Amino acid sequence: MPAPxxxxxxxxxxxxxxxxxxxxxxxxxxxxxxxxxxxxFVFDRAILDPLPRVDRRVEFILRAxxxxxxxxxEHGGALIxxxxxxxxxxxxxxxxxxxxxxxxxxxxxxxxxARDAAVRRRTATADFLDFKDQVVFxxxxxxTQGGTPFSVFTPYKNAWLRKxxxxxxASWPVxxxxxxxxxxxxxxxxxxxxxxxxxxxxLATLPxxxxxRGAQQLFRDFVERIDDYADRRDFPALKGPxxxxxHLRFGTISVRQLAGYAHAQGGRxxxxxxxxxIWREFYQMILWHRPQVVDHxxxxxxxxxxxxxxxxxxxAWCEGRTGYPLVDAAMRQLNRTGYMHNRLRMVAAxxxxxxxxxxxxxxxxxxxxKLLDFDLAANNGGWQWAASTGCDAQPYFRIFNPVTQSxxxxxxxxxxxxxxxxxxxxxxxFIHAPWRMTAAQQQExxxxxxxxxxxxxxxxxxxxxxxxxxxxxxxxxx
Numbered sequence: 001m002p003a004p005x006x007x008x009x010x011x012x013x014x015x016x017x018x019x020x021x022x023x024x025x026x027x028x029x030x031x032x033x034x035x036x037x038x039x040x041f042v043f044d045r046a047i048l049d050p051l052p053r054v055d056r057r058v059e060f061i062l063r064a065x066x067x068x069x070x071x072x073x074e075h076g077g078a079l080i081x082x083x084x085x086x087x088x089x090x091x092x093x094x095x096x097x098x099x100x101x102x103x104x105x106x107x108x109x110x111x112x113x114a115r116d117a118a119v120r121r122r123t124a125t126a127d128f129l130d131f132k133d134q135v136v137f138x139x140x141x142x143x144t145q146g147g148t149p150f151s152v153f154t155p156y157k158n159a160w161l162r163k164x165x166x167x168x169x170a171s172w173p174v175x176x177x178x179x180x181x182x183x184x185x186x187x188x189x190x191x192x193x194x195x196x197x198x199x200x201x202x203l204a205t206l207p208x209x210x211x212x213r214g215a216q217q218l219f220r221d222f223v224e225r226i227d228d229y230a231d232r233r234d235f236p237a238l239k240g241p242x243x244x245x246x247h248l249r250f251g252t253i254s255v256r257q258l259a260g261y262a263h264a265q266g267g268r269x270x271x272x273x274x275x276x277x278i279w280r281e282f283y284q285m286i287l288w289h290r291p292q293v294v295d296h297x298x299x300x301x302x303x304x305x306x307x308x309x310x311x312x313x314x315x316a317w318c319e320g321r322t323g324y325p326l327v328d329a330a331m332r333q334l335n336r337t338g339y340m341h342n343r344l345r346m347v348a349a350x351x352x353x354x355x356x357x358x359x360x361x362x363x364x365x366x367x368x369x370k371l372l373d374f375d376l377a378a379n380n381g382g383w384q385w386a387a388s389t390g391c392d393a394q395p396y397f398r399i400f401n402p403v404t405q406s407x408x409x410x411x412x413x414x415x416x417x418x419x420x421x422x423x424x425x426x427x428x429x430f431i432h433a434p435w436r437m438t439a440a441q442q443q444e445x446x447x448x449x450x451x452x453x454x455x456x457x458x459x460x461x462x463x464x465x466x467x468x469x470x471x472x473x474x475x476x477x478x
Contacts, residue, residue: 018251021071023171025131026103031177040080067211077181078188091122105133169260215253229269236341237414245373283381297389308357323456326406329419338372349386350400360387396471406432
């Protein structure tokens with residue numbers, strides 16, 4: 001039975017990174033504490049206005065909202081959707097609806113924290129209540145024995161696992177309380193992409209189901225192969241990952257469901273995947289404690305690194321024409337699909353920072369524009385890891401060799417050929433470094449280096465030496 005609620009007490013639930021109907025902390029608490037519950041989402045112009053007009057993420061959100069609105073309507077409610085600045089729209093809507101409380105799930109990004117603070121100040125007639133939902137542990141919940149934030153992952157992971165109890169993975173049910181959803185007095189319809197100022201993308205043609213049902217479909221598929229995750233996850237030509245990253249980013253699936261399953265399942269595959277979920281929370285924790293990492297190195301001394309100003313090389317990296325097949329395949333996958341395999345994110349980031357000597361912030365911004373699953377904390381943490389400027393970062397003297405990475409993780413060149421079709425006829429023994437073919441061999445397989453496929457834009461061995469000198473000077477100075 002639903003919990004008792006004050007007579008004629010109304011609340012507004014503000015959806016953000018939690019576009020699902022069930023196991024939703026803010027929604028659960030609003031329904032328990034109020035007899036009438038309205039639900040809203042704001043296409044926030046502070047986020048949307050700077051985006052390119054073709055952006056898969058906007059369409060992903062819009063389609064997820066359509067499913068969420070349908071679920072709410074089945075239970076007597078509807079989703080109010082606004083397009084404007086959230087710090088204006090939410091206080092205005094709370095006043096129009098006459099609610100006594102505003103409910104939301106917490107966001108840990110600096111801009112979101114500032115936005116929520118502004119909403120809290122401007123929502124004069126309603127209390128603003130927020131809840132932990134997008135992580136299992138947040139903020140100060142996992143600290144060192146000295147009470148300070150961790151800066152190395154493995155001790156954090158061990159402390160995370162020691163702290164974990166069944167209650168941390170319990171869901172926040174909505175269904176039993178759903179009778180309290182209320183149809184708003186205002187018009188409720190989803191805008192079109194055109195009304196938001198965006199163009200239709202190719203999202204519908206990509207092999208990524210969207211919305212809550214899409215997330216559950218992907219999860220069921222992954223459950224069937226999770227035991228092989230540890231062995232397959234680093235090979236981009238194999239079906240190894242869960243492909244749930246975008247759904248985690250937009251909250252169309254609950255992290256408690258995922259972490260709970262992995263923890264209960266056990267075994268090498270599930271434990272490895274749970275470790276990846278913990279990495280996500282590690283970076284969220286770092287961002288909350290050290291928001292300066294958005295623009296600066298986690299290790300302040302690395303802010304003085306003398307990066308190269310090389311726009312032509314950066315453009316070649318962005319467009320997937322570096323002459324290193326695995327790097328180019330990775331970048332073309334990103335540009336074509338909005339997704340990049342996790343191993344390849346490390347390879348591509350290492351190549352930009354260690355081979356081309358270009359500031360990690362340029363690469364981070366490019367990924368932020370292109371990735372469907374873009375998450376500030378994870379993207380920043382991953383780039384600073386690759387650039388050796390972050391917490392628990394790869395030591396600067398460990399530099400990925402793009403050829404040996406290719407040989408190890410795409411040995412037959414299957415992934416490379418998928419995204420770099422001009423190398424389709426190149427024999428396996430040359431697919432990782434096609435410039436090593438003789439002119440006759442290049443002619444025979446229709447891949448003339450410099451004409452059909454670019455020559456390497458940088459010599460890896462020479463670039464490695466320059467990188468060691470660049471970071472070595474910094475180490476000596478400190």
